[in-house]
Amino acid sequence: MRWQDKVVIVTGSASGIGAAAAKLFALEGAKVVATDIQLAGVQAVVEDIGKNGGEAIALSHNVASNADWKAVIDRAMAEFGRIDVLLNNAGVADKQPMPVSTAETTDNEDWDRVIDINLKGVFLGIKHILPVLRTGGGGSIINISSIAAMVGNGGPFAYSASKGGIRSLTKHVAFHYGRFNIRANSIHPGGVKTAMTEADFQNEDLAKQLTATIPLGRLSEPQEIANVALFLASDESSYLTGAELVADGGAIIA
Numbered sequence: 001m002r003w004q005d006k007v008v009i010v011t012g013s014a015s016g017i018g019a020a021a022a023k024l025f026a027l028e029g030a031k032v033v034a035t036d037i038q039l040a041g042v043q044a045v046v047e048d049i050g051k052n053g054g055e056a057i058a059l060s061h062n063v064a065s066n067a068d069w070k071a072v073i074d075r076a077m078a079e080f081g082r083i084d085v086l087l088n089n090a091g092v093a094d095k096q097p098m099p100v101s102t103a104e105t106t107d108n109e110d111w112d113r114v115i116d117i118n119l120k121g122v123f124l125g126i127k128h129i130l131p132v133l134r135t136g137g138g139g140s141i142i143n144i145s146s147i148a149a150m151v152g153n154g155g156p157f158a159y160s161a162s163k164g165g166i167r168s169l170t171k172h173v174a175f176h177y178g179r180f181n182i183r184a185n186s187i188h189p190g191g192v193k194t195a196m197t198e199a200d201f202q203n204e205d206l207a208k209q210l211t212a213t214i215p216l217g218r219l220s221e222p223q224e225i226a227n228v229a230l231f232l233a234s235d236e237s238s239y240l241t242g243a244e245l246v247a248d249g250g251a252i253i254a
């Protein structure tokens, strides 16, 4: 199995895209370090992986905490001796949903919370993983951004700003670390059926409005985004760095 000796960290893997990705990497034979702020949730995912013959550990991890990142990297190295892939997936949306969230309605506390988790969380992960990847001879960093980084109506306000930041910092890392055989790419999903979008899509009018403009006419399953992450983690994408893969059913070209 080509993934047999590879170690992959997936943040925010208690649910949604992260859970699908952790399971997919494990199924391919990778050793998975599944982390989330919800420990019970990520333990259930790891239990599921084990039942299917995969290898994974579950770690409690707040991505906005520098100390937590250090502990996660140390534990992954102690357990598996190397790390090859970091999938920065954990994320949250603004308190206010998409149609009402604007610069004016966003309070400072919510801005700080969203930026801390979504953007600082990715920065910290990259900062901690780079020395490990350099020592190990290279690796792949995959950051989950969003189409909200590209268009004005793709998400709530602070969320969109955080995803725009992820889009830029990915290219910065790709530029500066290519010579160490470290690749960095971002994924830009459109609407995915996860806990994050549940409330939006319970609103029938909004759901209709959001899917009407998607050429493929539907939302994505978490597995479809996990497949893109698997591609970016694998040697099949060996010449991709600083790239942004849009996985949105065609939403932003409509």
Ligand SMILES: NC(=O)c1ccc[n+]([C@@H]2O[C@H](COP(=O)([O-])OP(=O)(O)OC[C@H]3O[C@@H](n4cnc5c(N)ncnc54)[C@H](O)[C@@H]3O)[C@@H](O)[C@H]2O)c1
Residues within 6 Å of the ligand: 011, 012, 013, 014, 015, 016, 017, 018, 035, 036, 037, 038, 041, 061, 062, 063, 064, 089, 090, 091, 092, 117, 144, 145, 146, 147, 188, 189, 190, 191, 192, 193, 194, 195, 196, 197, 222
């Ligand atoms: N669902 C969508 O339509 C969509 C679209 C574009 C991008 N995304 C992005 O995909 C990623 C995954 O989201 P999802 O849709 O699977 O949502 P989700 O809510 O199902 O999963 C997010 C996970 O992140 C975890 N998390 C939240 N705060 C954390 C923290 N501080 N530290 C560690 N973990 C934390 C949650 O516990 C949860 O398990 C996010 O970055 C999100 O912004 C989602």
